[in-house]
Amino acid sequence: MSTPHISANVGDFAETVLMPGDPLRAQYIAENFLDDAVQVTGVRNMYGFTGTYKGKPVSIMGSGMGIPSMSIYARELIVSFGVKNIIRIGTCGGIGSDIKIRDVIFAQGASTDSNVNRARVRGTDFAAIANFDLLLNGVNAAKDLGIDAKVGNVFTTDTFYQADDTFYKDLDKLGVLAVDMETAGLYGVAAEYGAKAMALFTVSDHVITGEATPADERQTTFNEMVKIALESI
Ligand SMILES: O=P(O)(O)O[C@H]1O[C@H](CO)[C@@H](O)[C@H]1O
Numbered sequence: 001m002s003t004p005h006i007s008a009n010v011g012d013f014a015e016t017v018l019m020p021g022d023p024l025r026a027q028y029i030a031e032n033f034l035d036d037a038v039q040v041t042g043v044r045n046m047y048g049f050t051g052t053y054k055g056k057p058v059s060i061m062g063s064g065m066g067i068p069s070m071s072i073y074a075r076e077l078i079v080s081f082g083v084k085n086i087i088r089i090g091t092c093g094g095i096g097s098d099i100k101i102r103d104v105i106f107a108q109g110a111s112t113d114s115n116v117n118r119a120r121v122r123g124t125d126f127a128a129i130a131n132f133d134l135l136l137n138g139v140n141a142a143k144d145l146g147i148d149a150k151v152g153n154v155f156t157t158d159t160f161y162q163a164d165d166t167f168y169k170d171l172d173k174l175g176v177l178a179v180d181m182e183t184a185g186l187y188g189v190a191a192e193y194g195a196k197a198m199a200l201f202t203v204s205d206h207v208i209t210g211e212a213t214p215a216d217e218r219q220t221t222f223n224e225m226v227k228i229a230l231e232s233i
């Protein structure tokens with residue numbers, strides 16, 4: 001059975017799917033972290049894989065960039081392939097003054113400049129929040145691995161290149177930790193279709209200070225986040 005964007009059979013995906021934005025990162029994770037990983041979809045080169053981690057079935061699939069792309073894949077995974085848990089593993093821009101590049105951040109909630117969650121409930125402000133169990137398991141896994149992760153509100157934007165960069169300073173005053181481009185949409189889709197979702201990121205750059213992770217270090221910090229996500233399952 002296939003959907004417009006996923007060519008796979010029912011049962012090809014595990015109940016838990018980890019989703020980085022980049023499909024090549026999905027492939028990297030499948031090849032380096034899973035046992036017996038097989039590719040289960042590849043429509044538009046948005047690769048998805050299923051294998052096991054420490055004996056537990058798990059899938060990894062790219063989400064693409066932005067709420068519309070993530071929302072399409074998350075909905076199809078939940079509604080057509082029976083996926084119960086989606087864990088976004090992404091990169092983000094740091095906002096808070098105590099946020100450093102390479103930090104790991106859990107998105108407890110996701111504010112947004114997108115209209116998708118208002119559209120869900122008659123124009124009201126739906127609070128896009130992580131599933132508590134997934135969040136708790138993730139935070140505990142980070143602790144067990146000795147990784148000092150931050151937990152809090154993030155901001156999901158439709159606009160990677162902000163016209164007015166003082167915008168981030170206003171978010172900082174409200175205690176927002178970081179910016180990404182998918183999480184508020186993922187949390188809304190999961191709530192609408194009865195699945196659990198949670199997102200964690202590594203900070204690739206700081207949108208106020210301009211500091212950025214050197215390319216050769218990105219893989220190491222990315223690996224830590226993947227390990228947290230896999231250990232949390
Ligand atoms: O690294 P990923 O998961 O793609 O996440 C971040 O990187 C992309 C922007 O460069 C956006 O998708 C943003 O959310």
Ligand SMILES: O=c1cc[nH]c(=O)[nH]1
Nearest residue numbers: 091092093179180181
């Ligand atoms: O969405 C993102 C991700 C990383 N850095 C940003 O500025 N935005």
